[in-house]
Amino acid sequence: xxxxxxxxxxxxxxxxxxxxxxxxxxxxxxxxxxxxxxxxxxxxxxxxxxxxxxxxxxxxxxxxxxxxxxxxxxxxxxxxxxxxxxxxxxxxxxxxxxxxxxxxxxxxxxxxxxxxxxxxxxxxxxxxxxxxxxxxxxxxxxxx
Amino acid sequence: xxxxxxxxxxxxxxxxxxxxxxxxxxxxxxxxxxxxxxxxxxxxxxxxxxxxxxxxxxxxxxxxxxxxxxxxxxxxxxxxxxxxxxxxxxxxxxxxxxxxxxxxxxxxxxxxxxxxxxxxxxxxxxxxxxxxxxxxxxxxxxxxxxxxxxxxxxxxxxxxxxxxxxxxxxxxxxxxxxxxxxxxxxxxxxxxxxxxxxxxxxxxxxxxxxxxxxxxxxxxxxxxxxxxxxxxxxxxxxxxxxxxxxxxxxxxxxxxxxxxxxxxxxxxxxxxxxxxxxxxxxxxxxxxxxxxxxxxxxxxxxxxxxxxxxxxxxxxxxx
Amino acid sequence: xxxxxxxxxxxxxxxxxxxxxxxxxxxxxxxxxxxxxxxxxxxxxxxxxxxxxxxxxxxxxxxxxxxxxxxxxxxxxxxxxxxxxxxxxxxxxxxxxxxxxxxxxxxxxxxxxxxxxxxxxxxxxxxxxxxxxxxxxxxxxxxxxxxxxxxxxxxxxxxxxxxxxxxxxxxxxxxxxxxxxxxxxxxxxxxxxxxxxxxxxxxxxxxxxxxxxxxxxxxxxxxxxxxxxxxxxxxxxxxxxxxxxxxxxxxxxxxxxxxxxxxxxxxxxxxxxxxxxxxxxxxxxxxxxxxxxxxxxxxxxxxxxxxxxxxxxxx
Numbered sequence: 001x002x003x004x005x006x007x008x009x010x011x012x013x014x015x016x017x018x019x020x021x022x023x024x025x026x027x028x029x030x031x032x033x034x035x036x037x038x039x040x041x042x043x044x045x046x047x048x049x050x051x052x053x054x055x056x057x058x059x060x061x062x063x064x065x066x067x068x069x070x071x072x073x074x075x076x077x078x079x080x081x082x083x084x085x086x087x088x089x090x091x092x093x094x095x096x097x098x099x100x101x102x103x104x105x106x107x108x109x110x111x112x113x114x115x116x117x118x119x120x121x122x123x124x125x126x127x128x129x130x131x132x133x134x135x136x137x138x139x140x141x142x143x144x
Numbered sequence: 145x146x147x148x149x150x151x152x153x154x155x156x157x158x159x160x161x162x163x164x165x166x167x168x169x170x171x172x173x174x175x176x177x178x179x180x181x182x183x184x185x186x187x188x189x190x191x192x193x194x195x196x197x198x199x200x201x202x203x204x205x206x207x208x209x210x211x212x213x214x215x216x217x218x219x220x221x222x223x224x225x226x227x228x229x230x231x232x233x234x235x236x237x238x239x240x241x242x243x244x245x246x247x248x249x250x251x252x253x254x255x256x257x258x259x260x261x262x263x264x265x266x267x268x269x270x271x272x273x274x275x276x277x278x279x280x281x282x283x284x285x286x287x288x289x290x291x292x293x294x295x296x297x298x299x300x301x302x303x304x305x306x307x308x309x310x311x312x313x314x315x316x317x318x319x320x321x322x323x324x325x326x327x328x329x330x331x332x333x334x335x336x337x338x339x340x341x342x343x344x345x346x347x348x349x350x351x352x353x354x355x356x357x358x359x360x361x362x363x364x365x366x367x368x369x370x371x372x373x374x375x376x377x378x379x380x381x382x383x384x385x386x387x388x389x390x391x392x393x394x395x396x397x398x399x400x401x402x403x404x405x406x407x408x409x410x411x412x413x414x415x416x417x418x419x420x421x422x423x424x425x426x427x428x429x430x431x432x433x434x435x436x437x438x439x440x441x442x443x444x445x446x447x448x449x450x451x452x453x454x455x456x457x458x459x460x461x462x463x
Numbered sequence: 464x465x466x467x468x469x470x471x472x473x474x475x476x477x478x479x480x481x482x483x484x485x486x487x488x489x490x491x492x493x494x495x496x497x498x499x500x501x502x503x504x505x506x507x508x509x510x511x512x513x514x515x516x517x518x519x520x521x522x523x524x525x526x527x528x529x530x531x532x533x534x535x536x537x538x539x540x541x542x543x544x545x546x547x548x549x550x551x552x553x554x555x556x557x558x559x560x561x562x563x564x565x566x567x568x569x570x571x572x573x574x575x576x577x578x579x580x581x582x583x584x585x586x587x588x589x590x591x592x593x594x595x596x597x598x599x600x601x602x603x604x605x606x607x608x609x610x611x612x613x614x615x616x617x618x619x620x621x622x623x624x625x626x627x628x629x630x631x632x633x634x635x636x637x638x639x640x641x642x643x644x645x646x647x648x649x650x651x652x653x654x655x656x657x658x659x660x661x662x663x664x665x666x667x668x669x670x671x672x673x674x675x676x677x678x679x680x681x682x683x684x685x686x687x688x689x690x691x692x693x694x695x696x697x698x699x700x701x702x703x704x705x706x707x708x709x710x711x712x713x714x715x716x717x718x719x720x721x722x723x724x725x726x727x728x729x730x731x732x733x734x735x736x737x738x739x740x741x742x743x744x745x746x747x748x749x750x751x752x753x754x755x756x757x758x759x760x761x762x763x764x765x766x767x768x769x770x771x772x773x774x775x776x777x778x
Contacts, residue, residue, distance in 0.1 A: 001353055001356055001357060001358045001359065002353060002354045002355065002356050003356055004355070004356045051332075052331075053331075054331070054332040055328075055329060055330065055331060055332060056327070056328070056330045056331065056332055056334050056355060056356050056357055056361075057328075057355055057356025057357075058332055058356070059356075079255075079332060079333065080254075080255040080331060080332040080333015080334070081332055081333065082253070082333070082358055082360060082361065084358035084359070084360060085332065085358055099622055101619055101622070101677050101678055101680070102678060102679075102681065104517070104518075104621060104678070122681060127634065128633075128634075129622075129633060129634045130630075131622055131623070131625070131626065132625070132626070132630075133624060133625035133626070134622065138619070138622055140677075140680070141680050141681035141684075142680075142681065142684075143680070143681060143684040143685050143687065143688065144681075144685075146655070146657075146658060147657040147658060177656055177657065177712050178532075178712040178713040179656075179712055179713065180712065180713055180714065180715040206713060243655060243656040243657035243658070243712075244656060244712065245655050245656070246715055249600075249601075249715055251601070251602050252599075252601035252602055253601070253602055360602065360603060409483070411483065411484060411485045411486060411487055412486055412487050412488060412660070413487075414488065416486075416650060416653065416660075417484040417485075417486045417487075417650055417660075418484055418646050418650060419483050419484050419485065434653055435646075435649070435650070
């Protein structure tokens with residue numbers, strides 16, 4: 001697809017990491033619009049209106065800290081952006097959610113491969129099987 | 145191979161001088177199978193030249209299942225299909241049709257649907273628009289025809305979809321021409337759909353891509369009659385087995401391989417599951433399967449042994 | 464040969480087993496099958512649905528129209544195939560379904576969820592032994608949109624809900640080789656109304672348990688450690704899923720039914736040809752497939768047991 005313009009949404013973390021990307025986009029000679037976002041702005045109508053009024057041919061970059069990424073991505077998808085029309089970059093500290101297969105509650109981990117479920121105590125091996133709907137990795141139980 | 149439905153023609157309506165609409169009803173008087181918007185049926189026509197298979201879109205709303213309606217344009221260069229429909233079919237004529245099939249469905253996630261139709265290409269959009277109205281979703285139609293008289297479904301469109309319908313009449317000097325650049329100013333999440341002659345479809349597809357539509361937001365349907373299956377005998381050289389076997393005209397390649405004791409894989413035997421795929425080293429393949437994409441077919445390096453054959457008289461397989 | 468063995472859907476057609484699209488056209492085109500285990504399995508299923516509703520039933524909000532199509536298809540198949548056991552009468556949209564095996568009658572308005580005590584898929588699943596899965600087909604992909612799953616072979620409906628076909632199968636080692644996962648997905652996406660397909664899937668289970676859910680693996684999985692060559696005949700089961708695929712006409716979605724069958728190795732061994740073939744399949748089975756099918760801890764014990772049975776017959 002031929003891009004017509006760029007829209008870049010970033011928070012404070014994203015801003016400090018955006019230098020190279022902004023140079024690249026500026027060199028493209030296509031119009032570039034940059035907007036700051038915060039967790040709080042997610043709930044305000046200006047951001048929704050901004051996304052919903054975009055034309056076809058707009059390519060969206062999200063450059064935000066991890067907690068903001070998924071809600072922002074979902075809002076963009078609701079506005080009509082498909083995977084081919086946006087790029088998502090999560091920055092900063094990132095914890096993985098692990099779905100306990102035994103009790104269905106969510107645990108957090110940075111990078112462990114084996115954890116203990118905080119709710120039911122089962123030992124879980126953290127797999128690479130990921131659910132976009134639940135935003136979590138599957139934690140398998142094992143037989144002792 | 146495919147299951148068929150026995151129907152008869154209940155009514156024929158002359159839509160335009162060259163387009164007839166046929167109302168088909170089940171011979172057993174039962175309801176016909178439901179269908180999804182954009183579906184078509186294959187009609188099996190008993191002509192003097194043998195059975196012809198021709199595809200036609202179902203033009204009524206999907207909620208209606210006591211009859212089917214198709215519209216056939218008489219082509220000047222008819223290879224028999226449209227001529228048969230126009231000159232040999234009358235009210236009461238019986239025939240067999242396939243179950244509805246859908247190769248042109250509405251996008252689920254599209255925020256807005258824009259349809260571009262040229263001539264008889266209007267047909268798949270009729271069931272689609274009815275469905276979108278029922279679901280309360282937004283769309284617009286752009287339809288190019290020669291003139292009002294030659295514009296099939298003109299009344300239906302004016303009555304039911306007036307506000308969403310833009311007509312372009314090429315023989316009318318006061319009417320504008322249907323052009324792709326209307327696709328530029330559409331909201332993000334718009335999907336575009338094309339149906340008409342191949343040149344029109346290609347032109348609009350290219351334009352859509354250049355305006356920034358991702359490939360998955362571009363949909364089109366081209367009606368091409370299926371290629372008749374050539375049943376000539378041919379030879380097959382098996383590279384690894386160092387053998388050559390012959391395939392009879394009424395024998396599938398798979399049957400010939402198995403009869404010769406070659407352990408060639410298979411499952412469905414009707415060209416659908418893909419299990420019987422073998423590597424082709426040389427020779428031109430006549431593909432009759434429903435597995436490979438156009439690109440894969442053109443690469444000529446794989447074939448389904450259960451249904452596909454040789455175009456000429458020899459193939460070399462890696463088996 | 465016992466009645467159970469003669470009815471058993473034997474899954475192998477060769478001495479070696481690899482992942483493939485082993486689907487064939489389904490004839491007759493019936494989605495469900497009532498077997499002598501009906502009462503036992505329906506009781507178990509309903510108790511699981513009552514005690515573990517979120518594990519056994521999940522659906523995305525937009526699936527109601529497709530669920531009605533499934534309900535219609537299944538109820539018609541029950542009535543037309545087993546008319547003495549299931550009746551279905553319709554007066555316009557007012558439907559009455561009677562299950563004479565369970566002595567239950569349900570009246571409802573077709574298309575109106577408020578007239579049923581459960582969603583249409585959840586309702587109809589309570590009358591058949593099959594697990595019922597709804598795959599939505601949209602925007603060029605296939606998604607797990609809804610399902611009633613009481614007898615899973617170690618997977619979680621709740622976790623997988625909403626995933627696409629490739630994502631669902633990503634944990635299976637080797638399944639994506641040669642793009643088999645995409646090829647099978649593409650095959651399913653080309654399914655047509657009026658032409659359903661069927662395939663058989665198999666695994667070995669330690670212990671008899673239809674509801675081998677991922678959620679309770681740490682409980683029933685323990686049996687794998689208790690298999691010996693001596694007890695394998697009675698403790699290890701061949702588990703076969705007969706899977707049927709139907710295109711739903713109006714929603715363009717796909718109904719995937721799974722009927723699970725279990726038979727002990729001892730019972731299966733009564734058929735010499737089955738015994739020999741299962742033995743060859745297991746001996747030759749690559750480790751990555753054996754592991755995924757859950758038999759890593761006791762495959763050797765099973766092979767020893769089968770060897771014993773083979774020699775016994777010869778002797």
